[in-house]
Amino acid sequence: MPVDATPDPSDPIAFGQRLLILREKRGMSRPVLSGLLGMSASWLKQVEKGQIQMPKLPMILRIAELLRVRDLSDLTGDQSLSTDLFIGPGHPRLGAVQAAVNDFMLTTSQQAPPTAHVRARLARAWAARHHAPNHREVVGELLPDLIRDAQLAARQADSAADRRTAQAALSEVYSLSQFFVAYQPDSALLWRVAERGMVSAQESEDPHAIGVAAWLAAQAHRDTGPSHFDAADAITLEALRYLTPLLSDADDAVRAITGALQFEAGYTAARRGEEGAAWGWWDQADRTSKSLSPSYYHPVTSFSRAIMGAHAVTVAVELRSGGESVRQAVDSDAAPIPSRPRLARHRIEEARAYQLDGQPEVALSTLERAHKAAPETIKYNGYAKRIILEEVESKTPARRQAAARLAVELGLLAA
Structure with a gap:
């Protein structure tokens, strides 16, 4: 197997060999990875050569995050651990949203609502997303009718100008859909929504719509992994x-x-x-x-x-700068973030900062704050799940109990 390949989970190669392949694919040297793990380069070399046994789950999860491994079976070779931590559970309303996206209604006699009406409903949907703790549930309920009506408005527009206006609204409906579909078990639907949003935005010739569609398409590529950067x-x-x-x-x-x-x-x-x-x-x-x-x-x-402080935390965390991440987290905490899911996402980034800085108790308490802000955000977040699963294995009873409570809330452990 070439060293730049992704290991086949069914291929019975050892954990150490998989680790070596994935580390070199990531372009990370042994001293750098071992330093980020808080271990010596010689320890990592022994693991890669199979001279010492596979680490325990907390260390495996830490390695997986550093190497951007999405499916644990790629690293462990154990298909019983074939879990994509960045994919959440399928939401109960996912099927209805899928059907609406896939329904072109070419023969319908239904009359499209005015684009202004679609826009007003879209504004209410964005407001609901930002203010509801169960934002996926709320948005998932609104989306099917909104998608169908926006499609009809674009198709039935009377003039070129009206059609461009309707296409801009349709593009933004697809943008809202992408937020709902993200991190759910239908990657093909995510790409379909992203691409349709970009096509509608280009048809609209509206700079704002084009910018939003590009922003979401770039995120879809980046979240797919380093090969799409x-x-x-x-x-x-x-x-x-x-x-x-x-x-x-x-x-x-x-x-x-x-x-x-x-x-x-x-x-x-x-x-x-x-x-x-x-x-x-x-x-x-x-x-x-x-x-x-x-x-x-x-x-x-x-x-x-208000969001720039939160963005600074994200940059520091992604650069693996523990002390800087915490400094940015402390500095940013005074800035109000009015969106509940965005606030929860910021809390998760802060938790990553504290975990990176060796403060797991603070990381867990920060994740509890994220859960309070928007339970459906943390439930679908791979970084949060990694921290929680790692701390479930903690030797410190208080940390283990706190992590277990969160794990039960998120459905990672049975009650």
Whole structure:
């Protein structure tokens, strides 16, 4: 097997060999990985050569996160551990959303609602997403009818101008759909929604719609893994080349999606380990945030002045800077984040920072705060699940009990 391949779970090669293959595929040296694990390079060498036994689950989970291993069976070879920690459970409303996305209604006699009506419902759906703790449930209930009506509005528009307006609304409906579908067990549906959103945005010729669709498409590529980072960058940078000349006359919405894309470029750079580029893009996004109205909060990306502290935590965590991550977490905690799912996501990033800095008790208490803000966010988050599963194995009773309570809440352990 070539060293740049992903191990086949059914291939009976040893754990150490799998670890070596995945480490070299990631482009990470033995001293760097061992240092991040808090172990010696000689220990890691012995593991890779099979001279010592496979580590216990907490260490396996830590290795999996550092090497961006999505399915544990790729690392362990044990198909009973064939678990993608970045895929959550299928939501009960996923089937209805799938059906609406796949239903083109070519022969329907139903009359489309006015695009303004679709827009008003879409605004209410975004508001519900930001304010409801069970936001997937709320959005999943609204989406099927919203998708069908937005499709009809685009198809039945009377003029070219009306059709472009309707396509912009349809693109944003697909954007909302992507938030619902993300981290659920239907990756094909996620890509279908992302691609349709981009096509509708381009048909609309609306800069804001194009920026949002590009932002979500770039995220879909980046979350697929390191082999798709170049594609994520290509989409992000092309969108920025398109939007930047428009900024002098742009409203807050276009400025905000530009800032969100600037941060996305920094996020991908951080995932690559490119510290200078990551913070450079963060600086650009921060300058853009300061050009917004003080109270402005972008309904899709959450981009705002308030979010930049949370973004700084994410950059530091992705760069594996434990002390800096915690410093940024402390600095950012005073900034209000009005969206419950975005606040929960920030708490999860803070928990990663504390875990990285060797403060697992604080990491667990921070995850409890994330769960209180938006239970459905933490339930679908792979990083949160990794921390919890690691701490379920803790030798410290209080940590083990706290992790077990969260694991039961998330359905990772039986009550």
